[in-house]
Amino acid sequence: xxxxxxxxxxxxxxxxxxxxxxxxxxxxxxxxxxxxxxxxxxxxxxxxxxxxxxxxxxxxxxxxxxxxxxxxxxxxxxxxxxxxxxxxxxxxxxxxxxxxxxxxxxxxxxxxxxxxxxxxxxxxxxxxxxxxxxxxxxxxxxxxxxxxxxxxxxxxxxxxxxxxxxxxxxxxxxxxxxxxxxxxxxxxxxxxxxxxxxxxxxxxxxxxxxxxxxxxxxxxxxxxxxxxxxxxxxxxx
Numbered sequence: 519x520x521x522x523x524x525x526x527x528x529x530x531x532x533x534x535x536x537x538x539x540x541x542x543x544x545x546x547x548x549x550x551x552x553x554x555x556x557x558x559x560x561x562x563x564x565x566x567x568x569x570x571x572x573x574x575x576x577x578x579x580x581x582x583x584x585x586x587x588x589x590x591x592x593x594x595x596x597x598x599x600x601x602x603x604x605x606x607x608x609x610x611x612x613x614x615x616x617x618x619x620x621x622x623x624x625x626x627x628x629x630x631x632x633x634x635x636x637x638x639x640x641x642x643x644x645x646x647x648x649x650x651x652x653x654x655x656x657x658x659x660x661x662x663x664x665x666x667x668x669x670x671x672x673x674x675x676x677x678x679x680x681x682x683x684x685x686x687x688x689x690x691x692x693x694x695x696x697x698x699x700x701x702x703x704x705x706x707x708x709x710x711x712x713x714x715x716x717x718x719x720x721x722x723x724x725x726x727x728x729x730x731x732x733x734x735x736x737x738x739x740x741x742x743x744x745x746x747x748x749x750x751x752x753x754x755x
Contacts, residue, residue, distance in 0.1 A: 551667070555674035565650075566679060569643045573683030574690065576639035577727040580632040581691030582698075584719035587629070589699040590619045592710035601706065608702055636730055644676055644734030648742055655742045665743040672739040673732060680731025684724040692720050 559566045590610055593601040594617055605612055611622045619625045655668055699707035 551670050552674055555671050555678065558671065559675060559678065565647065566675075569647050570679045570683040570686075572643040573640050573679065573727055573731060574687040576636040577684050577687030577723050578691035578694070580636050580726065581688045581720060581723035582695040583628055583632045584723065585692045585695035585716060586699060587619050587625060588715040588719055589695070589703070589707045589711055591617075591715065592712055593703060593706065594618065595712075596706075596710050601703070601710075604703055633726070636726060640727065640730040641734035644731060645738050647676075648672060648735055648738035652742060652745065655745065659745075668743040669739050672735050672742070676731045676735035676739075677728070680728040681724075683731070684727030687727060688720045688723040691723065692716065 590605055590612075593605060594612065602612060605619075610619055611624050612619060613622075616622065620629070658668060696708065696711075
């Protein structure tokens with residue numbers, strides 16, 4: 519072997535120009551990942567809709583409870599004894615000196631229960647959404663998808679579903695709660711309501727829904743991304 523060929527082999531050993539090109543090929547830009555996630559939701563529209571509706575119902579319940587408490591607090595703040603009696607007849611346990619319904623153990627447990635409903639409903643929906651796609655994950659990994667890419671896709675899908683479902687659920691829960699309160703207490707429910715409290719309750723419900731949607735997909739997505747392609751393809755549904 520000539521000296522020139524030996525020098526060329528040494529150069530190839532210490533410098534491989536294909537490494538950078540391979541890295542550029544397997545690392546997709548965020549915009550492209552977002553586009554792929556959106557297309558995945560469109561392809562699985564019915565299943566994604568069911569998952570999102572589960573999130574909407576859970577967040578609606580949470581927001582309904584919180585906005586109902588906000589209305590009750592507004593009526594209590596007016597210091598009108600008639601409103602206090604109406605609240606008692608409506609099922610609120612309020613004492614003579616209580617200014618906010620959250621101080622009552624019954625109302626605290628109702629709020630806690632609504633949050634638990636959100637946790638169970640959203641996490642279960644996201645868990646099923648991931649586990650039913652193990653075969654699809656195996657196919658992607660056979661085509662060269664990295665673990666990080668699979669994780670990113672699931673987090674983006676969960677984030678889009680979480681934001682849309684939480685917004686719809688938050689505003690729907692607030693609207694139904696205001697309608698219910700108006701039917702119970704009349705226009706006083708709206709005139710004495712602190713709108714800053716209302717907006718905080720809606721924002722809180724939306725944030726809870728979004729975070730739970732991401733938390734629900736976290737563990738199953740990690741398990742799915744670490745599965746070997748052959749193992750994922752063998753999973754039966």
